[in-house]
Amino acid sequence: MAEKTVTAAILVIGDEILSGRTKDKNIGYIAEYLTAIGVDLREVRVVPDVEEEIVGAVNALRTRYTYLFTTGGIGPTHDDITADAVAKAFGVAIDHDPRAVAILRERYSAEELTEARLRMARIPAGADLVENPVSKAPGFRIGNTFVMAGVPSIMQAMLDNIAPTLETGARMVVETVEAPGIPEGIYAAALGDVAKAHPGVSIGSYPSFTAGGFRNQIVVRSKDPAAVAAAAEAVRGALERLRGDGVPA
Amino acid sequence: MAEKTVTAAILVIGDEILSGRTKDKNIGYIAEYLTAIGVDLREVRVVPDVEEEIVGAVNALRTRYTYLFTTGGIGPTHDDITADAVAKAFGVAIDHDPRAVAILRERYSAEELTEARLRMARIPAGADLVENPVSKAPGFRIGNTFVMAGVPSIMQAMLDNIAPTLETGARMVVETVEAPGIPEGIYAAALGDVAKAHPGVSIGSYPSFTAGGFRNQIVVRSKDPAAVAAAAEAVRGALERLRGDGVPA
Structure with a gap:
């Protein structure tokens, strides 16, 4: 069996998981999903909504495994800092992405598209968008890292869109x-x-x-x-x- | 509020969590438990049953937080390597602990106490035992690190025994x-x-x-x-x- 091995890590971002208030449902789902398509999940980390913690974990994991999947922290509120932290980890700029803004404009009227909602269009330079069929605000891929929502139904829909783009190895x-x-x-x-x-x-x-x-x-x-x-x-x-x-x- | 902060990390050890075959039920339980008693859970990692991965994660987490709690890998089979990996992480010897052997002798007859079951009495030098009222084979504490079973009912019983020994900070x-x-x-x-x-x-x-x-x-x-x-x-x-x-x- 000389077939290549494709590895992955998951980074769950969120104070509410660490406080126990919200019970994570994404780790088990992604683990089973990756195993089924021939990607070996090798490590999982959960970190709080703290920029330096996210940056450190993203860099530790993205450099070690074929793929990194993150969940959580991409909404419109002040505590959603994942996109900025990922841009910092990759050392790239971040700004409103015209493609993401266009998606939000389709969903929201000019009046509804508040500055907060526009934050959901902040995407690191060089990233590709990941479609969100549930609530529109996209995830993104930068390098080998996929940034997804924390709400399970949205994460699952994003993962369905990501899966066909992944290299996979032999299935276990x-x-x-x-x-x-x-x-x-x-x-x-x-x-x-x-x-x-x-x-x-x-x-x-x-x-x-x-x-x-x-x-x-x-x-x-x-x-x-x-x-x-x-x-x-x-x-x-x-x-x-x-x-x-x-x-x- | 000058009250001290007590922090913690969880290390979940087990291939079966990473494959998605078993869905972890311990992270959320421990998170909620620690929050309730005034210990701030700051990080969680899940690693496979691979010695160097366990050693690396134990050392990264035990040096950074007040407490480290591990789950999984302390049974009698060849894939249960947590106790040996934790001993290695702490740089101490590991051998059959007379106190743990005595506990197993109470549960098992001489014929039943196989070499494999005796493995469950392997405890790092200098560790204190953590009682297991469910299936007897103990967990242990070494330094600031608590090593617990992966089966949720056993882990929960061990945590009940550990909790009164913890320093706690102000509750959230x-x-x-x-x-x-x-x-x-x-x-x-x-x-x-x-x-x-x-x-x-x-x-x-x-x-x-x-x-x-x-x-x-x-x-x-x-x-x-x-x-x-x-x-x-x-x-x-x-x-x-x-x-x-x-x-x-």
Whole structure:
């Protein structure tokens, strides 16, 4: 599998996430979305509405991964400082973008297009707009960085517009093996042996509580379908042998 | 208000969060919990089950904030590497801790206490244990860093045990002003003026979609109750004036 790897990070911007007042719904959504199209999400950060924090995180993440996706802070109010912070991170100017102003003029009458709403047309120099079919005020792409709204329905619509423009790598192939009735602590040694014998495959063990009690799932993951199939088979074999041995529950 | 500020970061460790397979439920819970007890959450990161990533993030966050809370990666399987990575980040040894072994011996018979389960007793030198009333295998505290389980019910129980040991600062006082029928783009200018006139107060504007349409909430936040009351009053006054002017919807 010599296919290229495409990586990404997410930067969530917003005091309201850090205060716990708003529960983030974007990280999980973007994570699942990127995984499905063959982009490997490698890191997530959440920072407050503070310019130097946003600038620092944008620069740390955009230089390390193929793509950076930001959410939040692109509305019309004084606390929406993401566009200015991203311009600063890229070292470019920012001003009202004629394309963005035109979009807002279509939505708002001259009287309605307040100075505050015009702030939503502030776009860093050299950026491309990302269409917002929900409430019109656009996101943007500059370099490898996509700046999206924080409201989930708007973010999701923007991501649908961004996805076709992304380079993608091989999709991750995932197989989940249920391990009913066998505690992690019993299959852990055998699972470690399987992991060692299949070095190109990531094997994770995920316990969770459900209404019926503990549930253990073993997740086998790689971009090579044959390697996943072989490792999953080895996991099932190891679990079968443990069952044959009379597993203590 | 010269009361001290106590800050914190969260580090979520786990491939399964980054793949989107598991949706994180810990960030929002810890955020709300810390806010309620007077600890300011300033940053969150999510990193994969990769030692150098965990070590790097632990060191970046523990040196910058009063406290660091980690979740995930302390189970018995080969992919649970958090304890070893945290020991490495602190530059200390790690071995089976007699106190943790004793806890596991109470839960498991000699036959059940596999080598894998004993891994859950690996605790960095100098750490204190954090009790786990749900499934026994403890978390730990080393320096300013608290290492907790990823399963939400266990994490929550551990956090309840940790909270009484934390230094806390003044609690944030929060007042939410609803702005029904007034779009953000209309009140943004007046809100910016209020924010400028109340520099010690954080004022955020949070739009959300609800079944009934757009809902705008203005959140006024500070550790000084009088300052919050004054700023919230100013926000309400500004909204009243806009309503009196006949706001375009």
